Amino acid sequence: MNILLLGSGGREDALAWRLRQSPSCDKLLAAPGNPGIARWAECADIDPCDPGAVISLAATNDIDLVVIGPEAPLVAGVGNSLRDAGFAVFGPNADAAQLEGSKGFTKDLCRANAIPTADYLRTESSAEARAAVDRFGIPVVIKADGLAAGKGVTVAMTRQEAEAAIDAAGDGPLVIEEFLEGEEASLFALVQGETAVPLASAQDHKRVGQGDTGPNTGGMGAYAPAPILTAELQERAMEEIVRPTARAMAATGTPFSGVLYAGLMLTAAGPKLIEYNVRFGDPECEAIMPLIDGDFAELLLGVATGKLADMQPKLTGKHALTVVVAARGYPGSPLSGGLIRDIEAAEQVEGVTVFHAGTTLGERGLVAKGGRVLAVTAVADTFGNARARAYRAVDQIDFADGFHRTDIGWRELARDNA
Numbered sequence: 001m002n003i004l005l006l007g008s009g010g011r012e013d014a015l016a017w018r019l020r021q022s023p024s025c026d027k028l029l030a031a032p033g034n035p036g037i038a039r040w041a042e043c044a045d046i047d048p049c050d051p052g053a054v055i056s057l058a059a060t061n062d063i064d065l066v067v068i069g070p071e072a073p074l075v076a077g078v079g080n081s082l083r084d085a086g087f088a089v090f091g092p093n094a095d096a097a098q099l100e101g102s103k104g105f106t107k108d109l110c111r112a113n114a115i116p117t118a119d120y121l122r123t124e125s126s127a128e129a130r131a132a133v134d135r136f137g138i139p140v141v142i143k144a145d146g147l148a149a150g151k152g153v154t155v156a157m158t159r160q161e162a163e164a165a166i167d168a169a170g171d172g173p174l175v176i177e178e179f180l181e182g183e184e185a186s187l188f189a190l191v192q193g194e195t196a197v198p199l200a201s202a203q204d205h206k207r208v209g210q211g212d213t214g215p216n217t218g219g220m221g222a223y224a225p226a227p228i229l230t231a232e233l234q235e236r237a238m239e240e241i242v243r244p245t246a247r248a249m250a251a252t253g254t255p256f257s258g259v260l261y262a263g264l265m266l267t268a269a270g271p272k273l274i275e276y277n278v279r280f281g282d283p284e285c286e287a288i289m290p291l292i293d294g295d296f297a298e299l300l301l302g303v304a305t306g307k308l309a310d311m312q313p314k315l316t317g318k319h320a321l322t323v324v325v326a327a328r329g330y331p332g333s334p335l336s337g338g339l340i341r342d343i344e345a346a347e348q349v350e351g352v353t354v355f356h357a358g359t360t361l362g363e364r365g366l367v368a369k370g371g372r373v374l375a376v377t378a379v380a381d382t383f384g385n386a387r388a389r390a391y392r393a394v395d396q397i398d399f400a401d402g403f404h405r406t407d408i409g410w411r412e413l414a415r416d417n418a
């Protein structure tokens, strides 16, 4: 089949790499792509959020499957336009993408379907928000309602922080949430209508600094699977959270199709939903793709064409770890244009692939463009070996304007050592 992949980040580089290895993939086209993706796919420089441009590209290239990587085209309804034009699409329509686009929508769906999640109040009144803070107590979580890419969330450890977050919202829509205690893990499930099948688990590191300190980022590293999400806990999360969500979406006439990424808090009372994303995580995707067994393109086509119930995604049983190399200044004002060398040397380390998240080809060679620049991924039989290989590879890369965390996977490492 001929496949069109939308997006231009590290997630899409990993998707392209995995799709390229699928026996059923003939032609692979990416829009707009990046220099890493160009290793596996032909890149077309169009705006992935422009439905007209995407449809015309798909039509001229005889595309059998469109895989939508990032959230922006999903929320913008590019999936709807493509389906209306008769294309098979991996990724939900805009109304189902609300599971990510609106925190309030997801919270209300959880309440209506008894899906375990933090107790909450949706409000546009700062007085009501303050009353909710009194009710839930400190710590408390305050979220702007809308597609905030993680930035609109304040975990307030003091009353003052909570007040400041409420003031900052003015009278904009807010979700005030009870604070959940536990460790976080991500569960990735393939969903098509009422059918939901687990694909993989992962854990990531959102803070920019060592020891999970400093400002939030898109993610500084990840590993898969997440051993803390045991088979038993994963099945519980599927049964209590993901499957009821799939059924509820189908019942309201907005069936979900694609990958549903459940951000879970593993509390003493079991897994609870923190949030949904309607696409693969970045950098979790980079850690998951090397673990997928079998024909990945066929699996995604199966989801897109309503055959998920007959499919059984399989993993290799190995472990993968991804270290993000970012441009200095990230997440504030990342330095652009820094020269990157010796990626080939890094890829000489066994099991390593260097995915491109924010690079471009300049006159001097490959240079940084954007905050997160590379996602260095290693796969091995054990978590510890994957981690060691990933860091050995990172050390090979010559990128003076870059930095990375040296403690990716610290929780797992501590458990391994215990």
Ligand code: AMP
Pocket: 118, 141, 143, 149, 150, 151, 153, 155, 177, 178, 179, 180, 181, 184, 263, 274, 275
């Ligand atoms: P979200 O964008 O909803 O995923 O929130 C971003 C981060 O805030 C999550 O990854 C958690 O670390 C934290 N968080 C969100 N909601 C809660 C909650 N109810 N209790 C504790 N931590 C939370």
